[in-house]
Amino acid sequence: MKNSGIKILLNGLIKENPVFVLILGMCPTLATTSSAVNGMSMGLATLFVLFSSNIIVSILKNIIPDKVRIPAYVVIIATFVSVAEMLIHAYFPAIYESLGIFIPLIVVNCIVLGRAEAFASKNTVLSSALDGLGMGLGFTLALTLLGVVRELLGTGKVFGNIVFSENYGAIIFVLAPGAFIVLGYLIAIMNKLRKTL
Amino acid sequence: MTFIFIFISAVFVNNIVLSQFLGICPFLGVSKRMDTAIGMTGAVAFVMAIATIFTYIIQKAVLDPFHIQFLQTITFILIIAALVQLVEIVLKKISPALYQALGVYLPLITTNCTILGVALLVIKKDFNLVESVVFAISTAIGFGLALILLAGIREQLNMVKLPKGMEGIPAALITAGLLAMAFMGFAGIVR
Numbered sequence: 001m002k003n004s005g006i007k008i009l010l011n012g013l014i015k016e017n018p019v020f021v022l023i024l025g026m027c028p029t030l031a032t033t034s035s036a037v038n039g040m041s042m043g044l045a046t047l048f049v050l051f052s053s054n055i056i057v058s059i060l061k062n063i064i065p066d067k068v069r070i071p072a073y074v075v076i077i078a079t080f081v082s083v084a085e086m087l088i089h090a091y092f093p094a095i096y097e098s099l100g101i102f103i104p105l106i107v108v109n110c111i112v113l114g115r116a117e118a119f120a121s122k123n124t125v126l127s128s129a130l131d132g133l134g135m136g137l138g139f140t141l142a143l144t145l146l147g148v149v150r151e152l153l154g155t156g157k158v159f160g161n162i163v164f165s166e167n168y169g170a171i172i173f174v175l176a177p178g179a180f181i182v183l184g185y186l187i188a189i190m191n192k193l194r195k196t197l
Numbered sequence: 198m199t200f201i202f203i204f205i206s207a208v209f210v211n212n213i214v215l216s217q218f219l220g221i222c223p224f225l226g227v228s229k230r231m232d233t234a235i236g237m238t239g240a241v242a243f244v245m246a247i248a249t250i251f252t253y254i255i256q257k258a259v260l261d262p263f264h265i266q267f268l269q270t271i272t273f274i275l276i277i278a279a280l281v282q283l284v285e286i287v288l289k290k291i292s293p294a295l296y297q298a299l300g301v302y303l304p305l306i307t308t309n310c311t312i313l314g315v316a317l318l319v320i321k322k323d324f325n326l327v328e329s330v331v332f333a334i335s336t337a338i339g340f341g342l343a344l345i346l347l348a349g350i351r352e353q354l355n356m357v358k359l360p361k362g363m364e365g366i367p368a369a370l371i372t373a374g375l376l377a378m379a380f381m382g383f384a385g386i387v388r
Contacts, residue, residue: 026222027218027219027220030218030221070278074275074278078270078271078274078275079271081270082268082270085270086267101314107274108309108310175381176215176216176218177375177381178374180370180371180373180377181374181375184369184371185371187366187370188363188367189362191361191363195362
């Protein structure tokens with residue numbers, strides 16, 4: 001049991017990483033990673049929603065009628081997104097400003113609904129919680145990595161710490177095209193690594 | 198004049214996919230072939246215009262007067278989900294031909310963040326109802342433009358040999374990046 005718990009947790013982190021392998025949740029991945037901090041906060045907000053909604057869905061899985069399960073899941077997810085939105089607004093106003101519309105849009109992030117439907121509706125509360133945690137951490141990891149690369153190439157900083165002078169940064173990586181190009185190359189590298197492993 | 202500004206801004210300058218990053222999933226998912234790209238664009242334009250009208254009215258008539266704006270996210274997503282179902286049923290009855298063309302794309306649209314994104318954006322930008330509809334339709338056209346451009350390029354990309362790891366999604370993403378770079382040339386036309 002202990003072994004399989006760790007397996008579920010690691011599954012989301014590496015083997016089925018939502019961003020690099022499943023290619024889910026692309027919109028926030030591209031939009032909020034202009035800096036490492038933004039990427040990480042978006043990842044953590046999604047982690048919170050994924051973790052909580054997975055637990056509630058797996059608790060209620062026998063009560064929710066099969067036919068209306070998708071709308072029911074959406075309502076559960078939307079509730080937690082609203083909670084997350086209010087918490088971020090209250091405690092981290094700067095992050096709330098920079099993430100903007102992408103906080104409410106966690107509702108339509110396919111990973112959250114995808115895990116509720118594919119995992120939490122069929123498994124126990126504990127493993128659903130671990131799955132939510134693993135997937136959320138995998139998402140956070142991917143977003144942070146993308147944010148670090150873009151921030152470094154674009155402005156020469158990592159988490160705001162100067163690595164090299166901003167004059168040598170290519171600002172294009174912080175702007176929209178950079179997001180697509182960096183993510184494209186990161187996925188290509190991951191594909192290559194997974195083949196050789 | 199405002200309408201023209203809204204149109205140009207939504208289609209070119211602030212293109213929903215290439216500079217706002219909304220609707221990336223269908224952008225990558227259905228851009229493999231031209232005909233699916235066109236079908237998806239039609240379905241999105243249709244649902245987006247209707248959904249924006251409904252969410253706008255609910256926001257102004259229910260959420261604002263009762264000061265329950267914090268229910269915005271839940272309300273909007275439910276309206277959109279219900280609306281997509283409704284559109285599907287009505288289309289099936291009224292126009293089977295259109296249903297045939299758009300049918301498979303409709304269920305996918307509930308989780309298409311462009312619809313919810315535009316519904317939230319028009320409230321944020323403080324548009325009136327007519328401006329909102331113009332904005333919704335222009336955004337859909339912008340989405341279609343990006344989708345069809347990428348589909349055209351990806352059809353050609355199928356014929357060249359790429360390194361193994363780059364095939365599929367990575368190549369599409371890098372192509373999209375180059376498209377986004379081209380669209381940055383429009384920056385500054387409006388405001």
